[in-house]
Amino acid sequence: EAQVTQNPRYLITVTGKKLTVTCSQNMNHEYMSWYRQDPGLGLRQIYYSMNVEVTDKGDVPEGYKVSRKEKRNFPLILESPSPNQTSLYFCASMVESSYNEQFFGPGTRLTVL
Amino acid sequence: GQSLEQPSEVTAVEGAIVQINCTYQTSGFYGLSWYQQHDGGAPTFLSYNALDGLEETGRFSSFLSRSDSYGYLLLQELQMKDSASYFCAVRYGGATNKLIFGTGTLLAVQP
Numbered sequence: 552e553a554q555v556t557q558n559p560r561y562l563i564t565v566t567g568k569k570l571t572v573t574c575s576q577n578m579n580h581e582y583m584s585w586y587r588q589d590p591g592l593g594l595r596q597i598y599y600s601m602n603v604e605v606t607d608k609g610d611v612p613e614g615y616k617v618s619r620k621e622k623r624n625f626p627l628i629l630e631s632p633s634p635n636q637t638s639l640y641f642c643a644s645m646v647e648s649s650y651n652e653q654f655f656g657p658g659t660r661l662t663v664l
Numbered sequence: 665g666q667s668l669e670q671p672s673e674v675t676a677v678e679g680a681i682v683q684i685n686c687t688y689q690t691s692g693f694y695g696l697s698w699y700q701q702h703d704g705g706a707p708t709f710l711s712y713n714a715l716d717g718l719e720e721t722g723r724f725s726s727f728l729s730r731s732d733s734y735g736y737l738l739l740q741e742l743q744m745k746d747s748a749s750y751f752c753a754v755r756y757g758g759a760t761n762k763l764i765f766g767t768g769t770l771l772a773v774q775p
Contacts, residue, residue: 584763593751593767594707601761609762610666641706651697651755651763655706 553578555656557642563662564632572627572659574642580654581647583625584609585617587638588658594641600625601647632663666690668752668766675772676742684737684769686752694755696728696735701768702748710737710750739771747773 555576564570576583584599586609596609600619614636616628625644629636639660643653668688676682686696695714699707713719713728713735725738739746749768756762 582761586765591767594753594765596763596765599761599763607761610764643707651695651712651753652709653699653707653763655708657706658704 553654555642555644555654557640557656557659559659560657561660563664565664566633567631570629570632570661572629572640572642572661574625574627574656575623576625576642576644576654577623578644578646578654579622580644581622582653583619583642583644584653585615585625585627586641586643587611587636588641589638597627597640632661634663637661637663666756666764668754668764670750670752670766670769672767673770673772675774677774678742678744680742681738681740682742682771684739684750684752684771686735686737686766688733688735688752688754688766690754690756690764692756693730694761696726697753697755698724698726698737699751699753699765700748701751707751742773744773744775747771 558573581602585597586594595611598617600606642656645653670686697712698710701707711726718727723740728735751768752766
């Protein structure tokens, strides 16, 4: 089954404790992206990657890191989480030349205390 | 700055037609797409317009006017299951491949 998976689905952590949210897709897509969703603000792009070892900032990259060492994986790293990073996070992927048809993962609900 | 504007809420009755508008202001443009999101779920892709005109996919249609920086999503024969949030999104062109989403329109379909 073609899909994007994220782990964990839910996470409660404390300020300053490094964490990683994993994202994996099995569709051989070039483009992968991370979004955060907050009430009233829609989806905001954090980072995106056009292919292996090619990453770039979205609109809200501060406080986040990513890496793309393999085509299928695109982990999101919070080196020192803060309460303002409490949010719902989505990973997505698509064929780079597609009609913007992104496939989204199920989401990760993160709470930073 | 870069922005997409949509109405925050729309209400309609079953069987009716509803139009959700989206105006955009971006430094580049590589197509307007639409996504549906049910409460708590992942967004799912609905449609895409790169060129001016109407694209039809079943009960859903999407329209684009690049000269007006405007598009809309048209939902026909509304069903209760269409109650959801709808987002327009623009992919920048040129040197960047960022994607920017509107803040979403919450559609409530009433019996």
